[in-house]
Amino acid sequence: MAPIPISPTDRLFILTGAGISAESGLPTFRASDGLWAGHRIEDVCTPEALDRNPALVWQFYSERRASCHAAQPNPAHIALAELESKLGDRFFLCTQNVDDLHERAGSARLVHMHGELAKSRCSEECGAAPVEDHAVYRTLDEVGRCVCGARLRPHIVFFGEIPLDMDRIQREIARCTMMLVVGTSGSVYPAANFVHWARQGGARTIYIGPEPPLNTAAFTQVVEGNAGTVLPGLFQI
Ligand code: OAD
Numbered sequence: 001m002a003p004i005p006i007s008p009t010d011r012l013f014i015l016t017g018a019g020i021s022a023e024s025g026l027p028t029f030r031a032s033d034g035l036w037a038g039h040r041i042e043d044v045c046t047p048e049a050l051d052r053n054p055a056l057v058w059q060f061y062s063e064r065r066a067s068c069h070a071a072q073p074n075p076a077h078i079a080l081a082e083l084e085s086k087l088g089d090r091f092f093l094c095t096q097n098v099d100d101l102h103e104r105a106g107s108a109r110l111v112h113m114h115g116e117l118a119k120s121r122c123s124e125e126c127g128a129a130p131v132e133d134h135a136v137y138r139t140l141d142e143v144g145r146c147v148c149g150a151r152l153r154p155h156i157v158f159f160g161e162i163p164l165d166m167d168r169i170q171r172e173i174a175r176c177t178m179m180l181v182v183g184t185s186g187s188v189y190p191a192a193n194f195v196h197w198a199r200q201g202g203a204r205t206i207y208i209g210p211e212p213p214l215n216t217a218a219f220t221q222v223v224e225g226n227a228g229t230v231l232p233g234l235f236q237i
Pocket of ligand 1: 159
């Protein structure tokens with residue numbers, strides 16, 4: 001297909017989901033062999049799960065950390081980092097992913113709306129800032145403590161919790177002229193609404209992934225294919 005032109009006045013907002021890391025070997029959530037296939041969300045990704053069985057929650061996220069350490073950025077992550085280097089502050093990346101493959105590819109203007117695997121924070125929400133934590137814990141006893149004494153929890157937005165950086169995200173969507181969404185099924189809110197907000201603001205909206213997402217009707221263009229194949233060379237600046 002012909003490259004999509006980006007003009008000197010365009011502002012690009014990008015939303016990525018698990019699909020962009022699939023070609024790095026990290027499983028998505030809702031595929032038949034995905035992360036949620038072997039786990040009930042309410043056992044590993046809710047505040048209640050953390051209260052009830054913190055050992056299981058930490059086991060799940062320790063396994064995610066180990067997979068992430070072993071993975072490398074793929075051509076899709078690298079293409080976005082290159083786009084950022086050309087567009088500067090006309091580029092903004094919001095990822096639902098908790099892996100750090102965007103950063104390792106060179107992206108800097110990004111937010112992790114669902115948290116970050118490489119950080120932990122106070123399980124009692126004492127107000128202390130999240131801390132860098134790459135540890136893969138084998139037992140609950142190994143998990144570190146916050147300065148207040150409470151046990152650390154993964155810095156992950158659980159179901160029922162409010163996504164991070166929403167004010168900044170809303171500001172960036174309001175001023176974008178083009179929204180590119182990559183590798184997300186459109187089933188988790190508020191992220192699944194971003195495309196509607198962008199359309200209301202008059203932006204062009206493009207989806208990339210091997211199958212149409214649930215919110216496909218809100219896109220002006222759907223490019224079917226794997227991100228690592230489609231993204232490099234997709235834009236002409
Ligand atoms: P899903 O597993 O729901 O969707 C992954 C999407 O990636 C699907 O639409 C696939 O078609 C697509 N996909 C697969 N391989 C791809 C490839 N090579 N290139 C491009 N796309 C590909 O994952 P998310 O939509 O990211 O939240 O899930 C959203 C949230 O639900 C996650 O952030 C997580 C989860 O519960 C939390 O844990 C808070």
